[in-house]
Amino acid sequence: MEEANLTPSSYIVLGMVSTFGPVTSYDIHQWAENSIGHFWPFSRAQLYAEPRRLAEAGLLNEKQEQGGRRRRIYDVTKEGEAELTAWLKEPTRAPTEIRDLGLLKLYFSQLSTEEGLTHLAEQQVETHQQRLVMYQQLQAELADDDKAAFALATLEMGARFEQMAVEFWQEVARDPPS
Amino acid sequence: MEEANLTPSSYIVLGMVSTFGPVTSYDIHQWAENSIGHFWPFSRAQLYAEPRRLAEAGLLNEKQEQGGRRRRIYDVTKEGEAELTAWLKEPTRAPTEIRDLGLLKLYFSQLSTEEGLTHLAEQQVETHQQRLVMYQQLQAELADDDKAAFALATLEMGARFEQMAVEFWQEVARDPPS
DNA sequence: GGGTACATGTAATCAGTTACATGATTTA
């Protein structure tokens, strides 16, 4: 019941439960997959372990269905709500992590060939272009929904990143460093 | 001695050892910290565990100093080199992960206040601006070094990201969604 | 009513971090 230290995953779960009412782990998975899961992925199994921990810490409450599948249903507690809003207010020091295998490969490309590098760059252009299109579609789908303002904002950031990445890799393909 | 499955961290270590000749874990740490560690951080302890694994898999060889500190010194093997260049060539499917606490908070900002959001946005502007400056300084330092072309290219991507983030958060601060 | 796809969960494992501990080198 003590102040467990909360990881980013904890806040994702806490936020999802707060936002989308009483939910099962499966529900959280569905929501997360189509939103922040695009930027910050995690496995489904996490979404079973994490709510348990939060429940033990008193930030969620858990009830289990009696009949049927005996699913566990989570809901935020007063303490959870408080924890979450406190976190939202507190300053964010940690720098953005950009985990990108393409960038890693670029960094080590002196061990590759110019041809290999060009090929990498072309692939990356394609991949990022696809992602860009996907984000744009999601944006279009959410455009009407006025509950979706914040989801749209984060998507916008994603789209701009992809746009930037497309341009970057196009330049690399056109004029590879050496 | 069997084909361990290699994680991104494995390739980072493998790449660092290949690029910078025989090195200790500490050396790897130094190199990584000032380059890809900015995008893809990991703990120093990782850099002790990982080379061990790679050595067991036959991709690095490890010798230990006899006198003094008995440091372990790693060097890439033929197999390691082969594994690395194969990886560099193979297509990169995994999407970029953008792990950013600020974005997470933005996504959940309907649970916050407009004031809180504005405050978040202003902080984020500042943080990203600082990072941008840091990358620009690093770029300036490396500008002369012709060995540094690839490091410079990755830094350039970092800088563009930060630039984009600064603009994005400025817009959020100016005109917060709701 | 049998098959297929969706929904739900746990156990085992492993990657990765925190915390601790100590050795060597420089500097005052």
Added chain:
DNA sequence: TAAATCATGTAACTGATTACATGTACCC
């Protein structure tokens, strides 16, 4: 030569993933 700093390493823990297992609903 003491203090401070840099260098080096490991043990213990825990977060996170993979793989497995099974239940429920739908559809042909």
